[in-house]
Amino acid sequence: MSKHQLANRNESKTLVCILAAGASRRFGAPKQLAKLASGNLLQCSINTLAQVASQINGDLALVLGANEMQIKPHLKGHFILLSNLHWQSGMASSIVCAARYAEQHHYTHLLICLADQVALSATDYLTVLNASRCRRAAAYYQHRLAAPALFLAEDYAHLAGLTGDIGAKQLLRRHYRDGQLIACALPRASIDIDTQDQLISWQNKL
Template sequence: MQKLIIKKKNKSSQRPLKNLATLILAAGQASRFGSAKQVAILNNEPMLSHSVSIARKNTPSNVHVVVGAYKNLVTEHLPQDVNIIENKYWQQGLGCSLATGIKLICDYYQREETRKQGSWHKKLLPRKVKSVATIDGVLILLADQVAITTQDIKRLITSWQAAPTRIHCAFYNSQCGVPAIFPASYFEQLQTLNQDVGAKRVLMNSESKRQISMPNAGIDIDTPEQLIQWQRAQNIETAHL
């Protein structure tokens, strides 16, 4: 079994301020799509690779992907520096996947110093991950928001860095949603989610959130027809695995 590789930290170095991890939700069955849309080919790569690429550019070595319905298939298409979290109860919906991801990310960072003494880390498939004592926030991304750009996420992160104790989320179609960054103070609340509402309930109940206009976040892929329409609009060659 491959071991988690942890870089040793210089004793004199300090932890970076406002350290951010990314959690990508890709555990669903995609019932409307009829198959694993996470790996439907778009622009010569699996659809999920779009979100993974953006995450790796903005939070290098701190990227986590929740898998479920198509665990093996999705895992095959992920780079080695991405950490994988399995949600065995993916049928319970997006909220369950989010709660599972946050819990295991917290477990990892909180127990890093004693990781070899316990079995908690076996819940994560063995990948290289960044050695960080704690994190200040988690960026939530979806697997099917194909129009999101690196610049969209950079604007969201910049906003969060200026006020890291607040939720910062995308605003599109007259509502707030993901992508969103949740500070550590919300982790406990996020771990209680268990339905298909995902983070929206937490976003709606937060009075101190900052909303970032992001029209691209309103474009997602739920059906093969939508994928074809997006391909035609962008003049991208599309196929399905």
Template sequence: MARPQQYSSQKAPRVLGLILAAGHSRRFGGDKRLASFGEQTLLAATTAMLAPHVSSITVVLRHGECGEAFGLPADIHTLQAPLSPVGMGTSLATAVSELLVSNDSCHQRCEALALMLGDMPGLRAETLQKLMAHARFDAIVRPCHQGRAGHPVIFGRSFWPALAGLDGDEGARALLKRHALQVVMLDVDDPGILTDIDTPDDLSSLQ
């Protein structure tokens, strides 16, 4: 495996990348986060793709895991999901709760967070650039391709307390419905926002 790249961004601190990677990928037949994508793991490739477009990245892993096991660089901030089995909503809430009280100056200055999953290495750079350009403190920005909404979703900081209050397996879906008037849908020519890698064949089709 190639030596992990150390990521640094010249972008002024504004948008924080939050990657949820604590799931168990049962349909994949193994830990898809460790599956090879080029010379990296799938999780490392997704992280590297997002890194140039955000001020910093936080990756949520399972309890007891460390970033090095997935080839993540040392400068990638990691958090651990709760030990007991939880849904995506609880995992997301735990991460955002920690970000809200973080003493890291970059975390404190960010106006929004880009929420995405750990198996999305095929996003186009122009898509991420467009999303980040529309990020706002008081808006939720979501990409849309051929009428279908996808990821990443950009949550302005004013919505972070609501994210921190989520639980269960629904994720942020209920929050998006509750604040529908604040959701900005951006049309993009990028099927990568809809990528859902559930099987090895799904992964092979991207390489």
């Protein structure tokens, strides 16, 4: 699908949103600022997803919470900053921030992304976007549906009601069972950074 087709399918308007509000307790420091070959972890995610947003003529948003004041000075680029004041309650609170913003600003699609999925390229994210054909889509790896995941405007009310640290997995599974979601095989989505050992392992592969 061409850039023109992506941008104009059903006059869609997509918000690409990076969730990065966690406290990184298992990492022992703000993992958003962990050093990678091309910059800190979160900046690398911003750079990749800025390309994606540009390809679809969408907007890029970033949800921060824990350590927001420490992290912000290390970031650059154009993005919408969403502050999650309830980040301690779990990942769902960041999805709520994204969904409410998407609804308030009339986005037809919301792509939820995780900052620490370091192996994903712009092409991987576009695979999810291209697969949707006006339906939902999500990454499929390790026998589960997960982020990156593309939702429709009709999902925002449900997303805004999520609580805890489970996220939207139940909603993804339900839509898949109903034939309303396309599963995209993205094995590289299984690579994320939660601990210092995982960071060292990833750095050794570069």
